[in-house]
Amino acid sequence: MNAARFLNRLSSYSTLIILAVPLLVVTALTDLLANYLVLRILTAFFVSLIVVLGMQLFMGNSGILAWAHVGFMGIGAYVSALCSMTPTMKKIAIPQVYPFLLQLHMPFWAAILMGALLAAVIAALVSYPLMRLSDAAGAISSFALLIIINSVLVHWDRVTNGPRTLFGIDERTTIWIAAACAILVMILAYIFKESSLGLRLRASRADAYAASAVGINIPLVRYFSFIISAAIAGFGGGLYAHYITSFTPNAFYLVETFNVLAMLVVGGTLGISGAVVGAAVVTIAREGVRALENSLNLNHVFPFDVIGLTEVFLATILIISLILRPEGIMGGREFRWHPKKAGKEAGPETPAAEQEQ
Amino acid sequence: MVIYEFLINAISLGCLYALMALGLVIIYGILKMVNFAYGELIMFAGYMLYLVGSFTNLPWILVALAAVLGAVIVSYLTEIVAFRQVRTKSLTALLITSFAVSTLLQNAALLTISPRAKAVILPPIFSTTVSVFGLNIAMRHILTIGVSIAMFIGLTLLFRYTVLGIALRAAADNFRMTRMLGVPADLVISSAFILSGMIAGVCALFWIGRTASVTPTIGLGPLLIAFIATVIGGMSSLLGAAVGGFAYGLIFTMIGVLLPQVLLDYREAFMFLIVMLILIFRPEGLVRAKHTQERVG
Numbered sequence: 001m002n003a004a005r006f007l008n009r010l011s012s013y014s015t016l017i018i019l020a021v022p023l024l025v026v027t028a029l030t031d032l033l034a035n036y037l038v039l040r041i042l043t044a045f046f047v048s049l050i051v052v053l054g055m056q057l058f059m060g061n062s063g064i065l066a067w068a069h070v071g072f073m074g075i076g077a078y079v080s081a082l083c084s085m086t087p088t089m090k091k092i093a094i095p096q097v098y099p100f101l102l103q104l105h106m107p108f109w110a111a112i113l114m115g116a117l118l119a120a121v122i123a124a125l126v127s128y129p130l131m132r133l134s135d136a137a138g139a140i141s142s143f144a145l146l147i148i149i150n151s152v153l154v155h156w157d158r159v160t161n162g163p164r165t166l167f168g169i170d171e172r173t174t175i176w177i178a179a180a181c182a183i184l185v186m187i188l189a190y191i192f193k194e195s196s197l198g199l200r201l202r203a204s205r206a207d208a209y210a211a212s213a214v215g216i217n218i219p220l221v222r223y224f225s226f227i228i229s230a231a232i233a234g235f236g237g238g239l240y241a242h243y244i245t246s247f248t249p250n251a252f253y254l255v256e257t258f259n260v261l262a263m264l265v266v267g268g269t270l271g272i273s274g275a276v277v278g279a280a281v282v283t284i285a286r287e288g289v290r291a292l293e294n295s296l297n298l299n300h301v302f303p304f305d306v307i308g309l310t311e312v313f314l315a316t317i318l319i320i321s322l323i324l325r326p327e328g329i330m331g332g333r334e335f336r337w338h339p340k341k342a343g344k345e346a347g348p349e350t351p352a353a354e355q356e357q
Numbered sequence: 358m359v360i361y362e363f364l365i366n367a368i369s370l371g372c373l374y375a376l377m378a379l380g381l382v383i384i385y386g387i388l389k390m391v392n393f394a395y396g397e398l399i400m401f402a403g404y405m406l407y408l409v410g411s412f413t414n415l416p417w418i419l420v421a422l423a424a425v426l427g428a429v430i431v432s433y434l435t436e437i438v439a440f441r442q443v444r445t446k447s448l449t450a451l452l453i454t455s456f457a458v459s460t461l462l463q464n465a466a467l468l469t470i471s472p473r474a475k476a477v478i479l480p481p482i483f484s485t486t487v488s489v490f491g492l493n494i495a496m497r498h499i500l501t502i503g504v505s506i507a508m509f510i511g512l513t514l515l516f517r518y519t520v521l522g523i524a525l526r527a528a529a530d531n532f533r534m535t536r537m538l539g540v541p542a543d544l545v546i547s548s549a550f551i552l553s554g555m556i557a558g559v560c561a562l563f564w565i566g567r568t569a570s571v572t573p574t575i576g577l578g579p580l581l582i583a584f585i586a587t588v589i590g591g592m593s594s595l596l597g598a599a600v601g602g603f604a605y606g607l608i609f610t611m612i613g614v615l616l617p618q619v620l621l622d623y624r625e626a627f628m629f630l631i632v633m634l635i636l637i638f639r640p641e642g643l644v645r646a647k648h649t650q651e652r653v654g
Contacts, residue, residue, distance in 0.1 A: 140584075308573075
């Protein structure tokens with residue numbers, strides 16, 4: 001009785017446990033044993049994972065292709081950097097900075113949260129009309145939003161230092177911070193998916209007409225979800241800024257969008273597990289090819305520098321995965337542990353319900 | 358006098374934009390997909406100009422033909438290798454595929470040629486000016502306008518009077534119905550990609566003719582222009598593409614004049630703001646199609 005209920009509850013949270021435990025083990029092992037390079041790669045993986053999860057939260061549950069999230073990541077990165085840098089450093093890094101921004105100085109965590117908050121506020125201000133659009137128009141308009149954000153980041157000299165590199169940010173994102181944040185976001189994304197809002201959003205993806213018919217206000221549901229997912233992307237951006245410590249606006253443009261999309265699509269957009277698996281697979285593949293590329297260049301195997309091999313490889317993987325498994329490696333399922341197959345409480349929340357589409 | 362010269366420059370740009378938009382619309386009409394790899398077709402044609410032009414002694418017209426042919430072949434190959442396989446899946450899958458194809462081609466150019474700009478040899482006709490009625494007009498503009506108009510007439514005839522053209526229009530209106538009436542889907546879509554590649558190749562001649570150099574990322578500019586122009590003009594007809602191309606030129610110039618100096622840098626942002634506003638308030642664009650419907654696989 002009690003034990004059965006406990007097992008049932010455990011089963012419904014098992015996805016998170018199954019995903020989080022290996023990540024924590026790998027983090028601990030890396031921290032103990034591995035060299036600096038692996039540490040950096042794993043930290044970058046967690047930071048990307050946060051953005052991928054933010055994108056999954058909206059795109060996976062609403063079915064609308066979301067281009068703009070890397071833009072929100074950029075907003076989070078710039079805002080958190082501006083908040084956390086010391087006035088002295090800011091004066092050097094952004095010579096023309098507005099005086100009121102110059103005085104702004106807050107602790108790391110406050111800065112990161114400011115980044116997430118501002119990304120959410122901007123999403124809230126601009127996105128409502130876009131939420132009525134789906135299909136081609138939805139995809140095109142969010143692509144337009146990405147370009148607008150990039151254009152503003154590139155040209156607003158007095159805030160972002162223009163197209164030039166912004167440097168001098170403290171390196172604060174350690175591997176444990178990145179891992180903890182990624183797992184936190186994972187839990188959030190999972191709770192969102194299972195929440196009433198998430199359920200309504202998924203219903204709107206599965207059948208927009210039926211969802212409206214049962215009284216779901218689709219634009220509003222999409223709107224709230226979009227704000228949450230933009231906040232997560234902004235949060236990831238803040239951590240990215242304090243990991244990489246110097247960047248240009250074009251770090252948050254088409255190349256990064258391609259990276260994040262590849263992770264999400266290869267793993268599967270429909271679930272948290274897909275996002276995690278995709279981010280892991282793509283990171284491993286990318287770093288493998290990048291190592292090859294570097295060693296080719298270092299040893300001068302070819303008379304010219306090998307550039308772009310990594311992207312060619314990733315794009316090929318992405319195309320092949322879209323052809324063979326368009327719903328991703330996880331195919332819309334979550335990792336889940338079922339305590340007893342023969343158990344009498346084969347509740348209605350079996351994974352079969354997950355495989356809409 | 359200056360105003361006329363400015364006008365001819367504007368018309369030539371408008372023609373070029375209209376042509377670019379047309380190449381995108383042909384595919385959008387049928388698959389409801391924005392082909393992100395469209396810009397890379399222009400890039401590929403540019404590299405063909407560079408490679409064939411620099412390493413052979415062929416007359417320029419043959420070099421240009423080779424470039425257009427190259428874009429056609431690449432467009433067709435992307436269709437059979439990638440787009441055909443995901444065509445029946447979701448629109449999201451199609452869009453991401455085209456984004457991936459674009460990244461693939463761009464980086465393939467980085468990998469095999471060079472990240473640095475390559476100079477393209479152009480015939481003297483691109484840099485001469487002629488005097489017409491006392492006006493000094495660059496030959497380039499006359500060529501652009503002439504070729505664009507010829508292409509438009511040719512395509513209009515094709516769409517109106519040939520079986521292929523009618524099939525293409527029918528497929529753009531209602532793809533499922535067209536298939537049921539016995540038009541082979543693959544053939545129609547392949548033809549659309551071939552036509553799109555041809556248009557991209559021709560655009561490349563004049564687009565690269567303006568700067569005389571080619572880089573792996575040269576396709577992004579034309580792609581975004583075509584993208585905005587199709588949204589403005591309407592994504593379902595030849596006329597829409599043409600109107601969109603000219604409207605783009607007009608709006609871009611007007612924004613340049615109207616915006617205060619401080620905001621001038623944000624021109625591109627304003628263009629895309631207009632795109633968003635049009636999608637929200639008039640998603641069918643300036644030229645409304647007679648018949649539109651949601652996409653089917």
